[in-house]
Amino acid sequence: MKLLILYATSMGHSKAIAQTVSENLECYKFEDKRVMAINQYEKEKLIDEDIVIFICSTIGNGAEPKMMKEFWEYLLREELPGYILSTIHFAVFGCGDSRFKLFNAPSKRLYRRLLQLGANPINERGIGDARNENGHDQTLYPWIDDLKKNMEEKCLVGAAENIKKRSNFSVEFINNDLKINADPLVRNNKANEIYEVIKNDRVTPNDYLRDTRSIHLKSTNTLNYNPGDIIDIVPVNLQSEVAEAIVKLQWEENADKPFIIKADDTIELPISWENTQTLRNLLENSLDLFGMPSLKMVLSLYSSIENNLxxxxxxxxxxxxxxxxxxxxxxxxxxxxxCEFPTKDLKIEEIIDIIPTLKARSYSIASSRKVSGDNIIELIIGVNEFTNYNNERRVGIATKWISTLEPSQKIYAEVKEGVMKFNSFADKPVIMICTGTGIASIRCCLQERIAQGQKENYLFFGYRNTNCDDYFANELKKYVEEGNVKLFLAPSRDQPEKIYVQDKLKENAELIYELIDKKNAYIIVSGNANTIPSAVKTALKSIYIQEGGINENQASSNIQELQDKEIYQEECY
Incomplete structure (x- = not known):
């Protein structure tokens, strides 16, 4: 039997899961086993496969990743007979976020279409949810166990062999000096567009509890992005912290020995790993040493050190x-x-297997090209600070690194399409609701609309304290004076009784209802995904009940209809 694992991803989650599935099927012998991006596969050969496992991500509110578009259109062709895939067996695992209504929709559509074309399911569709405590891993491993059990029962594989997990990588130490073919002026090593840091200023007072940064990036190329789009930045670890970690983990002996990494046939070697490496370089630039643990990470650790425990x-x-x-x-x-387990003698290849790679962080673009120009991107980013179990102050990996960037330094980044569909409401009244740094995409949208002459802009902006985190205050004041926006501010900590954006919405219930019911206004919500979406929907529900004279069920139905028609849009994080 041949095994093919196809992944459709945007941020890399499905690619990592595809590799995990492949690793967990190492106990079986296959005539051929491949792990591929779905857009690299010759789709016409699908009928020649034996077992195909699809790992599919969800983009925004229910869309499939761009790399899946051509494959999906091929499967949807009307002339395909209903038996064309009757010789293959398949399984589907979807990645998504249950905050969104069309949760895991692409994997659901794919599973259903494969059934329509006669393909034979091995097990039920796997449903990964980023909101779980352990993320997608929480349902992935039980799904893999079920997949293996069903493959055996259907005689698609022989008996599982009791083999020790082997590394996907091999390391060959060399004698020559480390040479990395990269621009030494660039602060990270992801091969995308190069941006120069023009500005990186703290915009909150130095004695304020939050450090928020206004960052301007300049590209040498003409940019083409729309309001609501994002920029992906892959961070790196600070050299000083990596140096301390190497000492504490007792990895000094091999930290600076140059080596070449080779990957087996089932995995693609990252471009940045194709050059000569050292462990120190990998820990600084590629491996998420200070990131959050996952089931896969701990399982890999346990497999490597079990005999030493x-x-x-x-x-x-x-x-x-x-x-x-x-x-x-x-x-x-x-x-x-x-640090808690015996990891001193881990081999380089084991370390690479255990520690996942640093992933891109997405940030909403806070500027319109019509205002900032065709090669400037502005960002507003809050430094993520927290305390751990030991009451030690910690700072998020990405924002910590970003806060150290200085003007004239360069970074790699990539602009990508966001979830906001600006063109759908470009000529309509818009109710914009945001909190904190959620103002980023709203500001971009507002600048674009004002440049186009649109004046029906209603902005509800929530923050903690005036003169501290009321971002872009002077700019918004100017827009109000010019008659380009009606502004409703909710500084929650300025007074003894806290005030939030949902309170401001309720205070202006008559206006909100008229805009939605009579003027067909759109609603754009941006901010913390754990708080603002539910708060806004609750406020809108009460407005519908109060101003529309309907019951709670009808109000909920109306809000759902706004979402279904994408009149109500969320750009939350």
Whole structure:
């Protein structure tokens, strides 16, 4: 039997899951096993496959990744007979976020279409949810267990072999000096567009509890982005912190020995790893040493050090899912966990297997090209600070690194399409609702609309304190004076009784209802995904009940209809 694992991804989650599935099927012998991006596969050959496993991400509110578009259009052709895939067996695992109404929709559509074309399901569709405590891993591993059981029962594979997990990578130490073919002026190493840092200023007072940055990036090329689009930036770890970690983990002996990395046939070697490397360089630029642990990470760790664990350590790791949950609750990093177990003698290839790679962080673009120009991107980014289980101050990996960037330095980044559909409301009245740095995409949208002569802009902006985190205050005041926006501010901490954006919405219930019911206004919501969407929907529900004279069920139905028609849009994080 041949095995093909196809992934459709945007941020890399499905690619990582595809590799995890491949690793967990190492116990079976296949005539051929491939792991491929779906847009690299010759779709016409699908009928010649035996077992095909699809890993599919969800983009925005229910869209499939761009790389899947051509493959999906091929499957939807009307002339395809209903039996064309009757010789293949398949499985589908979807990645999504249950905050969105069309949760995991692409994987659902794919599963249904494969059935229509006669393909034989191996097991039920897997449903990964980023909102789970352990993310997609929480349902992935039970789904893999079910997949293996069903493959055996359907005689698609022979008996599982009891083999020790092998590394996907091999390392060959060399004698020559480390040479990395990269621009030494660039602060990260992801091969995308190069941007120069023009500005990186703290916009909150130095004694304020939050450090928020106004960052301007300049591209040498003409940019082409729309309001609501995002920029992906892959961070790197600070050299000083990596140096301390190497000492604490007792990895000094091999930290600076140059080597070449080779990958097996089932995995694609990252471009940045094709050059000569050292462990120090990997930890600084590629491996998420200070990131959050996952089930896969701890499983890989356990597999590598099992023989070196004492009884107490084995007991701690006996229920890996509970162990990971406790680590996340205590806000322990991967580095914290590595320090708790015997990891001194880990091989380089084992370290690469255990520690995941640094992933891109997405930031909403806060400027319109009509205002900032065709080669400037403005961002407003809050530095993520928190305390861990030991009451130690920690700072998020990406924002910590970003806060150190200085003017004239360069970084790699990539502009991508966001979830906001600006063109759908470009000529309509718009109610904009945001909190904190959620003002970014709203400001971009507002600048674009004002430049186009649109004046029916209603902005509800929530923040903590005036003169502290009321971002773009002078610019918004100018827009109000010019008659380009009606502004409703909600400074929650300026007075003893807290005021939030949902309170301002209710205070202006008559206006909101008239805009939606009579003027067909659109609603754009941006901010913390854990708080603002539910708060806004609750406020809108009460407005519908109060001003529309309808009951709660009808109000909920009306709000759902706004979402279905994308009149109500969320750009939350």
């Amino acid at each position: 004492n009884d107490e350590e084995k007991k701690r790791l006996s229920d890996i899912e509970s162990f990971v949950k406790s680590c996340i609750k205590d806000k322990k990093s991967i580095f914290d966990i590595l």
